[in-house]
Amino acid sequence: MIEPFILSFKLAGVTTLILFFIGVPLAWWLSQTQLKLKPLLEALVALPIVLPPTVIGFYLLWAFAPTSPLGQFLKEKLGIELVFSFEGIVLGSVIYSLPFMIQPLQSAFETFPKSVIEASYLAGKGKLLTLFKVVLPSIKPTLATAVIITFAHTLGEFGVVLMVGGSIPNETKVASIAIYELVESLEYEKAHLYSLAMVVISFLILGVVYWIKKRERWLK
């Protein structure tokens, strides 16, 4: 009964961890680049916010199906199957939640005073050291918010997971999908219980985010 929740948390945890390591350098690069293509890259990153999750799911399915060249290559050469597997829904979630990690970080990096970064360079420190010793520690509240929102957003995911992962118990059947199936099979009592649990968890997570924001304002 609790397995779908454990799976949801596992998916959200793994996705957030991966997105943290992709998101920090990508957001930093986007904030510093003078590239003319920057608006296009930003639009690409933001795309999952406006696209129906089914569209992302459909393209992933199409790209990684065992009949597609890429799917075939991954299966034969690396032994990885991304359709109807946990790895597949992780990939889907990483794409789906990407903007929720990138956008707050990029905006914090862009509003971070340029002179402070330059002061670090003049102190003899390189770009990487400046990022890790000065910039990231200074935007801790934004970092925490981005991580928590990404986690929460992945927790609430439905469309992408259903398209790419289906509903395999202990593999791809996360809480949101379990609720959908319970309603389909008219098991309303259980559906109520699962749904209430999701409401409480989501509310608590958002409560933490707004508490961090309030504390940040107070610190300023």
Added chain:
Amino acid sequence: MVEVDIFKQLKEFPLRVKVEIEQGEFLAIKGSSGSGKTTFLRVLAGLEEAKGSIKVEGKEWIKLSPQKRSIGFLFQDYALFPNMKVLQQLLFVKKDKKLALRLLELVGLSSYLDRYPSQLSGGQQQRVALARALMKQPKVLLLDEPFSAVDAKMRTQLHKIIKELHQEFKTTTLMVSHDIGEIFLLGDKILHLEQGEVKTILTKKELLDSKHKYLAKVVEKREGEVVVALFGNLYLVKTSKKVELGEMVEVEIDKLKL
């Protein structure tokens, strides 16, 4: 010795500066807003690219990154690291606690070592930034309108500190300022920059000879002397005449005392 001969195309005009500064000399740079003063300092620091040559003690700097130049830079907005306490700000530049404590003592902040920048006043933040800029014991110290954001009283105090630090460390210093009082007080030589061009480079004496007297406002009366406000600074002037508060009086620049 610092020999600068640089060229940079700005949006509205080219910036062309040729100047030689002796070791330990204090060069004040004046000029109207947007005349290229800050850009000139940024070029020296390596924060902006330019053509030409910057020779410091015979070594060519023009192609060096900011990290490799021996520069202390005091930014207008202090640019302190928000995540570090006062002592950490200095140790981040160089792990030399003895020097850090000595510099913080010189700027009068020995009892603020454990404060974050957000817990300090503007004047205190500026003093931390000044101490931090000297931590590398740089060959060249650049001050970019360092006192524009602090009140007159704090400014006077900071002038004294800068003067003392300059006498102690003998760092070759370039300071951009709008404040004529400040320029007279601190500069050995004064460079006048307009529209990216060097108009004049004069010693303090040459400049004083060219214009001698200024009008200043009386803000306080004392026995045999008055306090006057001139270019944002307060000065003591001896006077035998009877003057009223708020009156404008003629003062001689070289006879002013802080």
